[in-house]
Amino acid sequence: MISSVNETAVAENQAAIWFLGSASFVLKLNGKIIYLDPYFSNWCEEISQGGPVVFKRLHPPVLQPESVTNADIILVSHDHEDHLDKKSFPSMMLSSPHAQAVLPHRCKRIAESWGVRSDAMHALDDGETIEFDGVQIEAVKSAHTSFEQADGGQRFLGYLIRGNGITIYFAGDSVVYDGMAERLLEAKVDIALLPIVGRDYFRTKLGIVGNMDYREAAELSVAIRAPMLIPYHYDAFTCHNENPGYLIDYLARYHPSQPCHVMARGEKLIWSR
Numbered sequence: 001m002i003s004s005v006n007e008t009a010v011a012e013n014q015a016a017i018w019f020l021g022s023a024s025f026v027l028k029l030n031g032k033i034i035y036l037d038p039y040f041s042n043w044c045e046e047i048s049q050g051g052p053v054v055f056k057r058l059h060p061p062v063l064q065p066e067s068v069t070n071a072d073i074i075l076v077s078h079d080h081e082d083h084l085d086k087k088s089f090p091s092m093m094l095s096s097p098h099a100q101a102v103l104p105h106r107c108k109r110i111a112e113s114w115g116v117r118s119d120a121m122h123a124l125d126d127g128e129t130i131e132f133d134g135v136q137i138e139a140v141k142s143a144h145t146s147f148e149q150a151d152g153g154q155r156f157l158g159y160l161i162r163g164n165g166i167t168i169y170f171a172g173d174s175v176v177y178d179g180m181a182e183r184l185l186e187a188k189v190d191i192a193l194l195p196i197v198g199r200d201y202f203r204t205k206l207g208i209v210g211n212m213d214y215r216e217a218a219e220l221s222v223a224i225r226a227p228m229l230i231p232y233h234y235d236a237f238t239c240h241n242e243n244p245g246y247l248i249d250y251l252a253r254y255h256p257s258q259p260c261h262v263m264a265r266g267e268k269l270i271w272s273r
Contacts, residue, residue: 001063001266005033006070013165013273015191019263020062022082022236023173025193029163030134034073036159036170036193040065041087044237053206055082055237062266065089071096073132076103077172078144078156079110080209082236090114102130102137104157106150125153135163140183142174145199145210166190166273169226173209173233175199176216181223191271192217192226195233197242208240214247222255228271229260 001018005026010016016028020038027034040063044055065088074092076084084107093099093116101121103111108123122130126141141147142156149155158171169189174180184192194217199210211233212220221229234242244262251258263269 002067002070004268008268008270010164010270011272015164015166015168015271017191017230017263017269017271019230019232019265019267019269021059021265023077023195023233024062025170025232027161027168029161029166029168032072032132032135032163033070034075034135034161035068035071035092036075037077037083037172038063038065038068038074038088038092039082039085039236040068041085043085043087044081047081051207053208053239055239058235058238058241059265065091066095068092069095071099073135073137074099074101075137075159075161075170076101076107077142077158077170078104079107079150080173083172084110086114090116093117093120100132102139102159104139104150104155105153106155109151123153124157126157135161137161138187140169142172143177144173145175147177160187160189166271169193169224171195171212173211175210175212176220181220184220184224184226187224189224189226190273191228191230192221192224193230193232194220196231196244196247197233197240203240206239214242214244215250218247218250218255218258218260221260222258227259227273229258230263230269231260235265 198213
């Protein structure tokens with residue numbers, strides 16, 4: 001897969017996307033290789049042993065973190081262990097020594113405690129932006145399932161990623177909140193990457209923090225007029241998964257004109273505006 005990412009050519013008004021399972025993606029925009037919430041270990045299973053629920057993987061990782069030598073930018077949405085992975089993030093920052101990380105303030109503090117170089121990490125808060133050679137990253141607050149402040153900024157973030165004339169929204173972990181659709185509509189999102197694992201009383205009682213469900217993801221993509229919806233966070237753990245077919249069925253019934261693509265793990269999609 002690393003060679004596929006390196007060798008894939010992306011033209012103006014195009015984006016290349018690889019789905020790596022859970023909430024993990026690789027994007028290629030404007031010559032930059034961008035990893036989103038890389039979770040390539042069994043860290044969640046290890047730390048949940050003996051707890052009320054064990055976060056056991058449904059599928060093995062698509063990549064090993066030490067094999068990632070091509071990362072230009074690594075985005076981390078929040079500090080939950082399947083997004084800020086103690087066994088993946090520091091290793092990737094070593095194997096891709098030129099990589100720059102963008103993450104919330106709390107995540108930066110945690111990563112510094114793991115020995116990750118502070119000068120390679122850029123902490124953003126809601127509404128702040130940073131640019132790397134024609135790729136712009138804008139932080140958008142997320143509610144997982146509520147807003148939280150931590151270490152001087154929003155604990156949970158999503159990102160608007162702009163490059164090659166394309167705008168991609170990655171929600172991280174979030175429910176839909178007041179003002180979210182209006183903000184994303186104004187941003188003219190081309191591709192919406194949205195979680196669909198949902199939430200319910202029983203998982204909440206076990207300490208599993210939820211997200212928007214497939215209905216909410218469908219309605220949000222319609223509300224922001226996204227030309228493409230790509231769901232995620234449905235295939236990671238035995239205790240916390242969803243059937244993406246429900247999303248397809250819902251769209252077919254209520255919004256048949258909304259484009260959607262359910263990606264297989266390791267699949268490459270080249271999207272053209």
